Amino acid sequence: MALTSQNGPSNQKQKQGLSFTEYCKGWSVLLYETFFEKISSRHLKSPLPLPPLSDLTIILTGPTSGIGLEVARNLAFSGAHLVMAARNTKAAHDLINQWNHEISYCSDDDEAKQLLDIEVMKLDLLSLQSVVNFAQEWNSRSRPVNVLINNAGILTMGKPQSFSGEDGFETHLQVNHLAPALLTILLLPSLKKGSPSRIVNNSSTGHFLGFVDVDDMNFTSSRRKFSSFKGYSSSKLAQVMFSSILQKMLPAESRISVVCASPGSVRYTNVARDLPRMVQSVLQPLSFFLYTPKEGCRSVLYAATYPQVQDYTESLKAQDSPVCAYINHDCSFGCVSKKAQKLETSIKVWEKTLDMIGLPSDAVDKLLNG
Numbered sequence: 001m002a003l004t005s006q007n008g009p010s011n012q013k014q015k016q017g018l019s020f021t022e023y024c025k026g027w028s029v030l031l032y033e034t035f036f037e038k039i040s041s042r043h044l045k046s047p048l049p050l051p052p053l054s055d056l057t058i059i060l061t062g063p064t065s066g067i068g069l070e071v072a073r074n075l076a077f078s079g080a081h082l083v084m085a086a087r088n089t090k091a092a093h094d095l096i097n098q099w100n101h102e103i104s105y106c107s108d109d110d111e112a113k114q115l116l117d118i119e120v121m122k123l124d125l126l127s128l129q130s131v132v133n134f135a136q137e138w139n140s141r142s143r144p145v146n147v148l149i150n151n152a153g154i155l156t157m158g159k160p161q162s163f164s165g166e167d168g169f170e171t172h173l174q175v176n177h178l179a180p181a182l183l184t185i186l187l188l189p190s191l192k193k194g195s196p197s198r199i200v201n202n203s204s205t206g207h208f209l210g211f212v213d214v215d216d217m218n219f220t221s222s223r224r225k226f227s228s229f230k231g232y233s234s235s236k237l238a239q240v241m242f243s244s245i246l247q248k249m250l251p252a253e254s255r256i257s258v259v260c261a262s263p264g265s266v267r268y269t270n271v272a273r274d275l276p277r278m279v280q281s282v283l284q285p286l287s288f289f290l291y292t293p294k295e296g297c298r299s300v301l302y303a304a305t306y307p308q309v310q311d312y313t314e315s316l317k318a319q320d321s322p323v324c325a326y327i328n329h330d331c332s333f334g335c336v337s338k339k340a341q342k343l344e345t346s347i348k349v350w351e352k353t354l355d356m357i358g359l360p361s362d363a364v365d366k367l368l369n370g
Contacts, residue, residue, distance in 0.1 A: 002210065003245065003248065003249065004022075005345050009029070011350055014085045016209050016211075016213065016223050016224055017224060017347035018209070018211050019317050022338075022339070025199045025208065026208035026209035026210070026337070027203055028210065029062070029208045029312070029337075030205050030206065030208060030209065030265075033205050033262075033264060033265055033329060034265040034286070034289055035289050037264045037289070037290075037291060037329050037330070038289065038291070038295075040329075040330045041264075041295070041298075041329060041330035041331070042299055042328065043277040044295075045329060046073055046226070046294055046295050046298065047294060048297075048298040048302060049330075050074060050075075050078045050301060050305050051305055051306070051307070052078070053075060053078065053079050053080035053167060053305060054080070055146075056080045056081065056146040056147060056213045056305075057080070057081045057083065057143065057144060057145055057146050057147075057151065057194065057207055058075055058080045058081070058083065058145075058146060058147040058148075058304065059083040059085055059138070059145055059147070059148050059149065059187070060072055060075065060082060060083065060084060060085060060149045060151055060207075061085045061123060061125065061149065061150055061151050061152040061180070061183070061265050062084070062085075062086075062088075062151040062152025062153065062202075063082075063084040063092060063095075063151070064084070064088055064091040064092050064095060065091075066190050066266070066296075067151060067202065067263050067266060067293050067296045067297045067300065068152065068365055069095070069293065069295045070293045070294050070295050070296070070297035071149065071300050071301060071304075072084060072095070073095075073099065073149060074180070074297065074301055074347050075301070075304075076099060076116050076117075076268040077099070077115070077116070078221055078305075079115065079117070080117070081117045081118075081171065082116075082117075082118045082119075082140075082209070083118075083119055083120075083121055084096075084118060084119070084120045084121070085121050085122075085123035085134060086120060086121075086122070086123060087119075087122075087123065087124045087152075088127075089120050089122055089231075092120040094119050094282075095119055096116065096120070099116055099118075100116055106158070110116075119132060121137065121138070122134070122261055123183075125152055125174065125175045125179035125180070126164045126165070126166070126167075126168070126171065126174060126175060126179075126360075127164070127166050127167070128174075128178070128179060128182055128357060129166065131179050131182045131183050131186070132182070132186065134183065135182075135183060135187055136186075137187035137200035138187065138190060138243075139186070139187070139189055140156070141296070142196030143190065143193070144190055144191075144193035144197075145187055145190040145191050145193070145194045145197060145229075146194040146197050146198070146201050147194075147197060147198045147199075147200060147304045147305075148183070148184060148187055148191060148197075148200070149200045149300060149304055150180035150183065150184065150199070150200065150202060151202045151300065152175065152180075152202075153175060153176045153202060153204075153236075154171060154172060154175045154176065154232075155162070155172070155228060155229070155232040156171065156172070157227050157229070158193070158228070160226060161219065161226045161231070163218075164197065168224075169218055169356070170217075170218050170219050170220075172228070172231035172232050172234075172235045173217055173218060173219075173231065173234075173235045173238070174234060175188055175235075176232065176235035176239060176358055177213055177235045177236075177238045177239045177242065177353070178353065178357055179229050180201065180239070181239075181242055181357060182201055182357040182359070183261040185244070185246075185359060185363055185364065186365065186367070188256070188364065188367040188368055189367055189368070190198070191256050192249050192254055192256065192368055194286075195254060195255040196255040196310055197255070197256050197257070198256070198257045198258075198259060198303070198304060198309070198313075199243075199246070199256065199257070199259065200259050200260075200261055200300060200303045200304045201239055201240075201243055201258075201259070201260045201261070202235060202261060202263060202325070203239065203240060203261055203262050204232075204233075204236045204262055204263075204301055205262050205264075205265075205329075206229075206232060206233040206236050207233060207236040207237040207239070207240050207336070207337055207340060208233075208337040209229075209233040210230075210233035210234040210235070210236055210237030210337075210339070211224075211230075211233075211237070212234055212236055212237050212238050212241065212338070212345070213234075214345070214348045214349060214352050216283070217234070217238065217349075217352060219234075221229060222232070225227070232265055237337070237339060237340060238349050239260070239323075240323075240326070240336050240337075240340045240351050241259050241340055241345065241346035241349040241350070242346075242349055242350055242356075243258050243259075243260050243324045244322065244323045244336075244340065245347060245349075245350040246258050246324070246326045246345050246350075246364070247313070247316070247317065247324040247325075248320075249320075249364045250368075251288045252314075252317055252318075252362065255314075257309070257310055257313035257317075257325070258313070258324045258325070259304075259309060259313060259324065259326075259327060260303075260323045260324060260325070260326050260336070261299045261300045261302070261303035261326075261327040262299060262326070262327065262328055262334075263291070263296035263297065263298075263299055263300055263327050263329060264290075264291045264295070264296050264299070264329030264330075265289075265290045265291060265329075266290060266291045266292070266293055266295075266296035267287040267291070267292065291329070291331075296328075296329070298331060299327050299328065299329050299331050300325065302327060303325075303327045306330075309327070312325055312333055313325045322341055322343045322346075323335075323336050323340060323341055339349060
């Protein structure tokens with residue numbers, strides 16, 4: 001499928017940020033989620049009941065802390081073959097040992113002791129070469145992938161702008177968007193083998209406050225002053241836009257679905273550790289309203305495993321929807337921001353992303369066709 005946009009220098013009158021109305025709308029969405037998410041999701045069970053997963057192979061990034069740890073635990077204990085794609089492989093192996101010990105301690109049944117089917121593979125999203133190495137190693141096995149969960153992400157609050165050492169990209173952009181995009185496309189052959197399969201991107205309501213300047217996604221010009229939250233929200237918006245175009249690029253017969261899932265506002269993650277202690281103490285009372293990681297993982301698990309999600313994504317595909325499926329924190333089907341619904345801008349983000357990660361415009365077709 002061919003998608004084209006008007007390339008070339010941006011119009012000088014192009015917006016360089018959010019309008020006042022967009023800014024207020026974005027914050028209203030984020031604040032509503034923060035203070036009312038527990039009320040709107042009170043019908044959900046925690047942990048979320050999962051369907052049988054023993055026949056599924058699931059690759060999960062960022063599996064050793066926060067939401068990712070809870071996603072990993074739920075998938076593993078539900079019988080999936082889980083591939084923990086981790087930067088810290090020791091931490092991943094420690095978790096496996098801990099979970100196996102729990103099973104051994106709680107059951108005298110030898111078969112139950114063999115329940116967990118987990119392997120660990122090295123993946124560092126701050127290195128695009130590490131992503132390539134991971135994908136090459138997995139694809140060389142000629143084994144299917146039923147679900148890819150791009151969970152790993154960063155928000156380095158309170159820190160100055162930084163860039164990945166090997167690739168030179170702004171760290172939020174690389175970890176939250178570029179590296180997962182590269183991983184996703186390179187694993188398309190394995191996802192095709194595992195079809196019907198899913199690509200689940202851990203999104204964020206923060207994308208409502210994002211703004212993508214296609215000519216300066218790396219925040220290196222003087223047009224926009226960088227802040228960690230701008231870097232984060234913009235990378236999450238780019239992720240949603242890229243996901244929507246990927247869904248359009250994938251032929252219906254591939255039966256590969258693309259889903260973005262918002263976990264909600266979650267406490268006890270690695271985000272807070274980067275904040276100054278004084279700021280952490282001020283925000284501490286806010287944690288009463290926020291999800292725990294056990295609650296925040298539910299939308300991601302729902303997007304990855306529930307059959308109705310596949311039906312929904314296929315219906316969007318049939319309708320030629322301009323956006324991919326989006327799962328709210330309460331496991332309901334929601335809507336992305338109006339900026340993410342702008343097809344022309346999304347196509348430009350798609351094209352720019354492929355250029356930044358070094359893939360040709362026909363990479364999807366080539367990989368799906370071997």
